[in-house]
Amino acid sequence: MTEVYGGPRRQFVASHAVPPYFASAAGSTLTRPGLARERVDRWQARFVGADSGDEVHRFRGSRGLADFLGTLHVTSTDSAGFDAIVHSRRVGAITIVDCIATPCSVLRSTNEVVEPADAELVLLIPSSGGRLTMPGRPDQTFRAGQLVILSSAEPAEMSVTDVCETVMLTVPIAALGRESAGVLRRLSPISADTALVRATTTFLRRFGQTPSTRVTSERTTDAAQRAVIGLVTSVLAQQSYRAHSLVETTRSIRERTRELVERRFRDPDFAAPDVARELHLSRRQFYRHFAGSGTTPSDVIADRRVAEVRALLTDRPDMSMSEVARAAGFSSTSTMRNRFRDRTGVTPAEFRSQPPGEQWDSEPLGPGEVCL
Known part of the structure; x- marks a missing residue:
């Protein structure tokens, strides 16, 4: 079941699902169907006063589970009790989604990936820890509040074990420069805990939870978009440097090992x-x-x-x-x-x-x- 949520000015359109990479995920058994009213009220309070350009979607039950992310494969241990509410808006080329959902698992298979030229960078900040699975890489775990960076050009499955509030931003990779796509393929999607990453995560979370009435003018929109793109580009550059440094350190350790072995x-x-x-x-x-x-x-x-x-x-x-x-x-x-x-x-x-x-x-x- 799907329904209009948030009043007559916010029309739900089934075909306009959330951009595909929110995953809140499988594993928990709910004591009662749906989201707790108190938690929904706290979550919705952030969007009081948001204008008609914002969209609020609610997805409930088995039908809502099927509609939640369009062509992506979404599963839940309690499909009848599935419940998700999604607030989405756009700031320039950036799509911002703030979502709360009961446990489910979301898979982007190789059939759902897009061409690199059309790919988007997907930044997720979940309120619960969970697991990420990607072909050719070891399974990885992430903590609550940790920044996860994915690409819509790569298959992945993401899950958490509790009701999860997630802030998600999608940015066209083309807006980040030519090197970003190649850099992303070399990096771990779970961002390292650095001062820059922590500051960026805090900024993105607050930015994602700000109603659109507070970001209205064209000048403000351009400034906000530049700030997001600048921070994300800096994080990717830092993560790339860290990965390069690790490779160089590993090469040095192996060479020094062979030198010691030769002597002893x-x-x-x-x-x-x-x-x-x-x-x-x-x-x-x-x-x-x-x-x-x-x-x-x-x-x-x-x-x-x-x-x-x-x-x-x-x-x-x-x-x-x-x-x-x-x-x-x-x-x-x-x-x-x-x-x-x-x-x-x-x-x-x-x-x-x-x-x-x-x-x-x-x-x-x-x-x-x-x-x-």
């Missing part, structure tokens, strides 16, 4: 925690820099020792297996044999027994690879 791999007591200590990092911080690389610091050490074993087996046929193990930094011949076989597919003895020129001479195998 012959010490059988040398291990990944020793590298972390020398780099003044906690174990968790240290391993985080190898996430997604397909290897670990321990693998780096083991691979270097295996490479040394291969060189000694080839160049020093006079050395015993125990001598080779000690020279390569392995604590025992059995450890050397297991690591060598894991990475090459043959034991050190089998490798040495092969005729010169027929010994397997490519790089060591990675974890899970098999020598054929």
Whole structure:
């Protein structure tokens, strides 16, 4: 069921749904259908005196759930009790939506994304924490009041676990400059907690909750639009710099790790925690820099020792297996044999027994690879 809400001057139009990226989401079971009257009254009080250019939509029950975001897929654990009230307006090229809704989950699939040239930046400030899922990225969680930045050109699913009030602003990406679309694809949609992000979030929330009667003149509208675009552009630039800095730091940590391993791999007591200590990092911080690389610091050490074993087996046929193990930094011949076989597919003895020129001479195998 859908209905007019807020008086005769505010006409509900079913086809003019909220711009598609409000998500308040699945998980909670309501004790009674719909939104509590007291909470609705507090929420609506902000818009007393708003002019006829504002629109207030109310979506209720299963039919309201289906109409809520047009073509986007919206689900709820209590579809019959679904209830959402949406206040929307425009300030220049910016669409502003202030919404309160019972729990539901909103999915923008690949079928609902728009072309990059027509895409909008979608800024959301929810009153509840929740979860964001995007293809090709790990699931992320956000806190109440945290700024979430999405693009209508990318699929995503967003959810929270409680009745949620959300301020949303949509800005054409074209208005932010050519680089913004590319920057957005590289960044985490959950904004980092910096002074600039906190100030921007506060400004956007207050701006989104200001009735249109207070933003009326063309000069005021232009100034407000410039302020929003300027702040958003600054946040994107800062997040891009932070992401770039993290990549550079990770590259440096990996290079320094290999340098330390090269100097100390012959010490059988040398291990990944020793590298972390020398780099003044906690174990968790240290391993985080190898996430997604397909290897670990321990693998780096083991691979270097295996490479040394291969060189000694080839160049020093006079050395015993125990001598080779000690020279390569392995604590025992059995450890050397297991690591060598894991990475090459043959034991050190089998490798040495092969005729010169027929010994397997490519790089060591990675974890899970098999020598054929």
